[in-house]
Amino acid sequence: MQQVVNVQEPVITPRRFKVYQHRQLDKIEALNKVPADMRFEMKVVANVLPFRVNEYVFNELIDWENVPNDPLFQLTFPQKDMLEPSAFQRMADLMSGKHTTNEVFDLATQLRDEMNPHPAGQMQMNVPHVDGEPLPGMQHKYRETVLFFPAQGQYCHSYCTFCFRWAQFVGKATRFNSNDADQLHRYLAQHKEVTDLLVTGGDPMVMRTRKLQHYLENLLKPEFEHLKTIRIGTKSLTFWPYRFITDPDADDLLRLLEKLVSAGKHVSIMAHLNHPNELRTEVCQEAVRRLRNTGVQIRCQAPLLRHINDDPDDWATMWQKQVSLGMIPYYMFVERDTGAKRYFEVPLEQTWEIFRKAYQQVSGIARTVRGPSMSAGPGKVEVQGVTEIAGEKVFALRFIQGRNPDWVQRPFFAKYDPNATWLNDLKPAFGEQKFFFEDEYAQMSAMD
Numbered sequence: 158m159q160q161v162v163n164v165q166e167p168v169i170t171p172r173r174f175k176v177y178q179h180r181q182l183d184k185i186e187a188l189n190k191v192p193a194d195m196r197f198e199m200k201v202v203a204n205v206l207p208f209r210v211n212e213y214v215f216n217e218l219i220d221w222e223n224v225p226n227d228p229l230f231q232l233t234f235p236q237k238d239m240l241e242p243s244a245f246q247r248m249a250d251l252m253s254g255k256h257t258t259n260e261v262f263d264l265a266t267q268l269r270d271e272m273n274p275h276p277a278g279q280m281q282m283n284v285p286h287v288d289g290e291p292l293p294g295m296q297h298k299y300r301e302t303v304l305f306f307p308a309q310g311q312y313c314h315s316y317c318t319f320c321f322r323w324a325q326f327v328g329k330a331t332r333f334n335s336n337d338a339d340q341l342h343r344y345l346a347q348h349k350e351v352t353d354l355l356v357t358g359g360d361p362m363v364m365r366t367r368k369l370q371h372y373l374e375n376l377l378k379p380e381f382e383h384l385k386t387i388r389i390g391t392k393s394l395t396f397w398p399y400r401f402i403t404d405p406d407a408d409d410l411l412r413l414l415e416k417l418v419s420a421g422k423h424v425s426i427m428a429h430l431n432h433p434n435e436l437r438t439e440v441c442q443e444a445v446r447r448l449r450n451t452g453v454q455i456r457c458q459a460p461l462l463r464h465i466n467d468d469p470d471d472w473a474t475m476w477q478k479q480v481s482l483g484m485i486p487y488y489m490f491v492e493r494d495t496g497a498k499r500y501f502e503v504p505l506e507q508t509w510e511i512f513r514k515a516y517q518q519v520s521g522i523a524r525t526v527r528g529p530s531m532s533a534g535p536g537k538v539e540v541q542g543v544t545e546i547a548g549e550k551v552f553a554l555r556f557i558q559g560r561n562p563d564w565v566q567r568p569f570f571a572k573y574d575p576n577a578t579w580l581n582d583l584k585p586a587f588g589e590q591k592f593f594f595e596d597e598y599a600q601m602s603a604m605d
């Protein structure tokens with residue numbers, strides 16, 4: 158292929174994927190530089206919350222001179238304050254004395270149960286059925302989009318400390334899964350209203366290309382004509398970019414994506430990007446370039462998190478960098494009410510301020526991003542801002558997505574509350590008893 162601009166294709170040396178989980182914390186050499194008491198704290202937390210990190214992440218993305226404040230360190234390594242003080246103390250006490258593996262396991266299970274492991278009714282609501290049979294590996298919440306959780310993709314190249322799906326990575330928590338591509342195909346064939354499939358996890362990019370092919374290639378058949386868009390949610394661009402370059406089936410993967418695109422599907426990689434540092438490496442940029450050459454789009458999304466990216470300049474830099482690399486800023490989320498939320502949470506007002514200050518710094522090309530958005534039970538609710546109406550200070554809100562599509566894009570208002578961090582902290586403004594969608598949502602919840 159002729160290069161129009163003078164871009165040298167970098168030579169990327171293949172790297173073997175090597176991952177460390179909580180029992181191997183001591184084997185991570187870089188951690189020898191952190192004080193022993195901090196290592197102990199990390200082990201305490203890693204007994205409760207998922208821990209998994211690969212060498213690329215700690216060698217290339219973390220600046221060890223900046224530990225513990227480094228954003229990528231905070232993103233992947235457990236920190237003491239991620240547990241409630243009393244929970245931390247109980248686990249630390251157990252580990253300091255004589256203890257059995259079972260005792261640790263039982264306490265961990267108990268502490269996890271106290272951390273709202275399944276937010277927004279995820280386990281009960283939105284599970285679709287085909288021929289009367291429930292499909293636990295799918296969610297169908299918004300009319301036009303089906304979420305699919307392929308069974309083999311329910312883990313990641315590394316785990317994020319804030320992940321709202323953390324519960325499925327630890328203990329014996331019920332997992333979403335499905336090993337049945339048939340069920341997916343049957344359901345989609347019967348639901349002509351569905352235009353979008355969102356393949357998610359975990360991270361579907363941990364799967365071999367052959368598996369992905371099994372799920373996706375069938376969608377080119379005429380009975381899936383109505384399915385226009387295939388999205389794949391992934392963190393692999395920054396946690397394991399070799400997936401697209403030097404892994405044995407990297408080229409097959411690119412060819413698969415190319416095939417979907419040339420058959421007329423819109424393919425969008427939904428890249429999870431928390432911090433501009435993730436985009437610094439040559440290997441990541443090369444992965445982006447190779448993906449883009451297949452004709453897929455890359456859209457970027459992430460929650461706003463204290464300790465990681467609660468600085469408007471980081472967001473502005475990140476969005477601009479995304480645009481420079483040919484990626485599309487898509488969502489800024491509000492951290493969900495689960496797991497270590499208290500460690501990461503930022504009040505809604507401050508979240509909106511950070512969004513606003515970042516948004517003001519970029520041109521319209523990067524303003525494809527929407528947010529801050531809460532993925533709550535009734536839908537995706539965007540905080541449009543704090544304002545004053547008829548003497549009352551309020552939050553202006555709108556649905557970006559709703560369980561009822563008719564809710565979308567209707568402005569509504571909540572009483573100003575400087576401490577609110579989530580939709581369920583908010584009360585209707587102007588002395589009203591309920592938000593406009595509440596009765597209908599209660600009915601839907603009762604039926605589900």
Ligand SMILES: *Cc1c(COP(=O)(O)O)cnc(C)c1O
Nearest residue numbers: 296298299302304532537557558
């Ligand atoms: C965010 C989300 C989608 C996709 O919504 P878009 O606004 O189309 O990006 C679909 N299903 C669920 C459950 C979601 O949370």
